[in-house]
Amino acid sequence: MAESLLGPTSWKILPFYFPRSPSTPASSSSPSMASFPSHHHQCRCSSNPNPNHPQPSLLVFSGGTAFNGVAEELKNFTTRVAHVLPVSDDGGSTAEIVRVLGGPAVGDIRSRCLRLSDHSTAEAQAVRELLGHRLPLDPQRAKSEWYSIVEGDHSLWIGVSKPYRETIRAFLAYFQNQIVRRSDESFCFSNGSIGNFFFAGARIFFQSLDAAIFLFSRVSEIPSDSLVLPVISTNDRLTLGCELWDGTIIRGQNEISHPTSGSMDPIKKESSSTPALPSRIKRVFYMSSEGKNLLHEVFPTANPAVLEQLNNLDCIVYAMGSLFTSICPSLVLLGIGETISSRSCLKVLMLNGTHDRETSGFSASCFVTAITDALNRTYGDPCNRLQNLPRQYINTLLVPRDGEIPIDKDHLASQGIYEVIVVDSIRDPKVGIIYDLKSLIQALADLLSSYLKSQVAKV
Template sequence: MLNDPSFVVFSGGSACNFIASAFQSITPSVCYILGVSDNGGSTSELLRVLGGPSIGDLRSRLTRLINADGHDSEERVAIKELLSYRLNSVGDDNTIRDDWTMIVEGRHRLWERISIEKKETIRGFLVLFNFEILKRAHKHFNFRNGSIGNFFLTGARLFFGSLEAAIFLFSSITAIREPTYVLPVINTNHTASIAALLEDGHTLRGQCEISHPGQHLANAKSMNPIDAFSKLALPNSPQLENEPDQINTNLIFSKCTEEKLSAAIARIYYMNEYGQEIYPLPNPKILDHLTNRTELVYSIGSLYTSILPCLILRKVGHAIAHSPSLRHKILVLNGTTDRETDGYTALDFIGTITNALNESQLIDARRKYYDTHSEEDPMAGSMRQHGHPQNDFYARPVDHGFRHWPPPNVSRLDITRSTTPNAQQEGYMGANGSFSQGFCASAPFPPELVPNKPPSTYITHMIYLSNSQVSVNVPAVEALGIECIMADPDPTSEEPKYNATSLQFVLDKITKNIL
């Protein structure tokens, strides 16, 4: 029916796993969009040795969605156990390798309740994965804490040359049926990396460094780069016997680290292998879902490393702002802050999402402008062809600088604090809605094309916990045109956490317009 709800969820990784049933209980028509830029945990070894996109969050969501009901429920439970299984993170290397060998050879207890045809299908891709690791034996792949589900997805991706084909195979074997989808935000066979520009000008590269740096980093000593390369090439050399933590250090990290950032995050952006900013296109299926589904959800999760990498992509902001089908755009506010959002209020979360989606539209606007003016405008043409150091949008960050929308009593982008070379040459919309041309009378990009959509364009409702540790100023949020709805927390937790049942109740009321 036309009135039946259907969800598209910009999803955090493990955080959203615990509330996924809230969406599935309302309707099976749910599309989960996940980032592919996580470079921590066991994923770091896959990236180091094989490259490719990060698949840990995708695998985690897929295994969470495996339904244990039905006539073949015992087999599905067994497959879920297999694909959720992790090799030991501690102990003797040979013992861990023996465990992996038993799995890849089909002799492990995990295969016992799986039919022969599915066993050999899954095992075939594990064998391929193992073959690719053996081809790169000089890189000394570390199996510690390795996820069998990650190994399976990687083997399938390498075989098909397609991440989405690997996800389709996973879904088919585990009976995750349409209209439930798990989609990578970027459909790529290559590594996608993000960086964070801090307000003090520092740059953090890689999701792990931004959100949960390794516990070893706090006391890490500077290392001679020649020694570092030697350790990568010869991880079992005698010089490392007293330095076991120097090998594969990304394998162990702390998501609850108390180490604070040196300054607040100004913006997140994608970078290539040389550290230069790039502007990827999103998975085209995501744009289709945004124009056909009825409910949009910004889920709980890491704001800057899970949610924003999905929002800053080209065309995403426009698709959300101009969707003909979306009836509600719902922010499920985190119950606590983390290293990325230390000191944030609900208004800060809203402002950050608004600025990210406006930046997505800014990328579209500038690209269109330079394409259409390259012939008649020598400066624009030169910028595109030669990468003018002061004006080239394609090679430099755009500093939005503020969490709130609009910043009180100052222009939307504070020219005096900007860290970007072109910031003083463009016009920005001030808090009173007026445009300022800045210091340069001949700006290469017209200020009237800078998007400045209000928060209500992207968010219509905000759900927050009654015991939220994130400050919620309800009148101030509702003054932005966003309706606030309070949800009961999980009664079994001392921390402010969502309960899938109570969240489902609130979502039901929103989708049925009975608030």
């Protein structure tokens, strides 16, 4: 159930063929596309029972955790969703891959791909369990299990047919080959994600993050009109930085949101498990050591595919999650604010149900201000600043019932935001108040239905 708080107011599929990387000799450790299941050479398309009324199209800015459950439920409403994800995650096995092999972080992308993957058949479920598996925390046990998987005799392979098995194993073996070649770096498999290893192997083989995502999407059978897009299409290693209002600079996504002191243990995301920041966050930005010995600020461009999708949709969603380390990293890039402000579509902020380390003391209008500042690049390079108003970026708020974040109506109204809709919630014992998924999807569906009817009326 949802109620108003403030009152009324193509993806083109190409044939499945990937040429051998010119720098990669043919060998038993190099993936061979000849082993890929033949029925994937032409991707299946989701059927629409009523082609005169196509499914609504959405673009969602999110991270790899908080929105995952919503993403799975959202498929029951529409599969025409572009999921835009940052490539700056530096925790767990993702950090170990980046440390040894370089490149962008793939953890959030892998996580979303798995949530969108098919699990309607026994084999699809087996593939999903394999790619979603994590190795033990103990380094020796983890290494032993990894070899059992890559050699093909682990029980996780049960239910995976030979064509799938040969394809997946080929990229896992290629990942292993890349680690062995870097003998000066000792790779730790502790808590390692098999999906991350597969993804990293594919990215290095193709020398393309986009190609790796395409391969992963087909292997895990994501609906063909659902897209998983890195906000930056790069093979470089990027580090997220933030500047606090007291002038402090923090380097690394995990150091900003969930400091772990280098531990490989699973990250505990409860707000009570992390110390408070000494000051509020002023801005986030990207850093790189490419071409120099020391980390320095860089200004990467947004993935052109993201900008293209922003121009062809019905609704933009800023999802719940870590505001400054999951959402804002996708908003500060050149072209994002310009494109969003030019659109007259629905622009929905899904407000968090609880405070976290990044947003302690925030009200609803503070979230709106942070998103506006990120899209305007208010505190970045003066040459790249915009001066758009909050209402040009957000026109609707969804808030969970009984959430911790104060809804300051007057401040929201001064920002030009009048449509605030309360959605039923539940209390999660680990993270507190969260949205009831079915109620959240229904609220989104009702909003889109009203918006699309209004668009038809204008015509």
